[in-house]
Amino acid sequence: MSEPSAPKPFQRVSVLGAGAWGTALALNAARAGRDVVLWGRNQDNLNTISTQRQLPPYLPGLTFDHPLETTTDVTEAADADCILIVAPAQVTHHIAEAIGLYVRKGTPVILAAKGLEKGTQRMMSEVLADYLPQAQPAILSGPSFAFDVARGLPTAVTIAARTAPLAEQICATLSNKSFRPYASTDLIGVQLGGALKNVLAIACGIVMGKELGASAHAALMTRGFAEMQRLALKLGARPDTLMGLSGFGDVTLSCSSPQSRNFSFGYALGQGTDLSDLMAPGAKLSEGAYTARVACELAEKNGVDMPIAQAVADVLDRKDTIDKAVSKLMTRPLRRESDHH
Numbered sequence: 001m002s003e004p005s006a007p008k009p010f011q012r013v014s015v016l017g018a019g020a021w022g023t024a025l026a027l028n029a030a031r032a033g034r035d036v037v038l039w040g041r042n043q044d045n046l047n048t049i050s051t052q053r054q055l056p057p058y059l060p061g062l063t064f065d066h067p068l069e070t071t072t073d074v075t076e077a078a079d080a081d082c083i084l085i086v087a088p089a090q091v092t093h094h095i096a097e098a099i100g101l102y103v104r105k106g107t108p109v110i111l112a113a114k115g116l117e118k119g120t121q122r123m124m125s126e127v128l129a130d131y132l133p134q135a136q137p138a139i140l141s142g143p144s145f146a147f148d149v150a151r152g153l154p155t156a157v158t159i160a161a162r163t164a165p166l167a168e169q170i171c172a173t174l175s176n177k178s179f180r181p182y183a184s185t186d187l188i189g190v191q192l193g194g195a196l197k198n199v200l201a202i203a204c205g206i207v208m209g210k211e212l213g214a215s216a217h218a219a220l221m222t223r224g225f226a227e228m229q230r231l232a233l234k235l236g237a238r239p240d241t242l243m244g245l246s247g248f249g250d251v252t253l254s255c256s257s258p259q260s261r262n263f264s265f266g267y268a269l270g271q272g273t274d275l276s277d278l279m280a281p282g283a284k285l286s287e288g289a290y291t292a293r294v295a296c297e298l299a300e301k302n303g304v305d306m307p308i309a310q311a312v313a314d315v316l317d318r319k320d321t322i323d324k325a326v327s328k329l330m331t332r333p334l335r336r337e338s339d340h341h
């Protein structure tokens with residue numbers, strides 16, 4: 001019997017968003033042999049990328065092993081076989097809206113932001129459905145630091161689309177010898193894993209910054225992962241997805257590595273840095289700081305208990321001090337470990 005034919009990659013790939021992750025993913029697609037265009041707003045940064053193969057503000061000290069073509073023209077970026085939108089969750093809708101008129105029906109659009117939208121409580125796939133209904137949605141998520149991917153270090157992620165053949169085609173488009181995507185059809189589970197782990201990473205950072213000990217860190221990761229699963233399952237995720245790269249995998253990475261901006265944001269808070277400094281314009285992005293309250297709102301709406309996300313949101317909204325939040329968590333009524341609410 002003949003082997004089933006390998007999925008055919010999409011050849012012309014656009015990446016919209018020229019920060020750390022967008023540039024790393026563009027470079028990764030170029031390594032995979034694709035024709036790549038990277039769209040951004042900052043002409044100086046784009047010039048540095050295309051002429052010097054560097055992006056010092058976001059990927060300091062790195063020279064890319066492939067050239068990258070760049071543009072500030074959204075119509076050029078929208079004219080592709082496959083599009084990645086790689087901006088912070090709170091602005092992803094601006095990009096989706098900007099290309100809305102130009103994207104052809106049926107074009108796969110892969111969302112890489114890990115967050116939930118404030119105010120609307122939208123998941124990234126819902127943002128896409130509102131602004132680009134003609135696109136085929138896909139999500140890329142999993143344990144992957146931009147700097148690691150840009151350097152070509154071995155990385156595995158999950159890519160979800162509505163159908164397995166499309167997810168496999170996108171995997172074939174982006175995979176190379178150091179980047180190994182796994183296909184999934186669980187759009188909800190894959191995006192919720194990435195969004196919710198950022199809130200937990202802040203909590204873990206706080207515990208380590210405050211020097212509450214390795215035991216507290218392990219307990220928090222475990223119970224935080226349990227509450228992530230509770231909300232994700234309620235919103236339609238499949239249980240096995242949360243146990244995979246985009247759930248357990250990214251929790252493992254982001255909740256224990258100072259390389260994670262969310263972890264280091266929490267760490268600085270735990271050490272006593274003022275919140276306003278960490279949230280000041282130009283500060284490093286911490287997606288979990290925006291997603292924490294949205295996660296609590298979704299939890300409340302769906303009758304799910306998320307005490308750790310609640311503690312993070314209350315500290316970030318200055319409703320509780322860290323000490324008060326820890327004390328509240330430790331004095332909750334005792335319960336069974338496998339209680340599912």
Ligand SMILES: NC(=O)C1=CN([C@@H]2O[C@H](COP(=O)(O)OP(=O)(O)OC[C@H]3O[C@@H](n4cnc5c(N)ncnc54)[C@H](O)[C@@H]3O)[C@@H](O)[C@H]2O)C=CC1
Binds near residue numbers: 019086087094113144
């Ligand atoms: N950096 C990483 O290691 C990873 C990041 N991600 C996710 O990717 C998303 C983007 O993160 P990064 O690239 O790291 O952030 P970043 O802070 O490095 O870059 C963000 C980029 O978005 C641009 N931007 C901001 N507002 C914009 C707007 N209104 N329109 C167009 N562009 C705009 C900025 O100019 C900047 O180029 C986040 O949701 C993050 O959680 C996911 C996996 C890894």
Ligand SMILES: O=C(CO)COP(=O)(O)O
Binds near residue numbers: 142201250
């Ligand atoms: O999502 C990431 C790793 O998988 C990047 O995490 P940070 O945004 O916390 O740096």
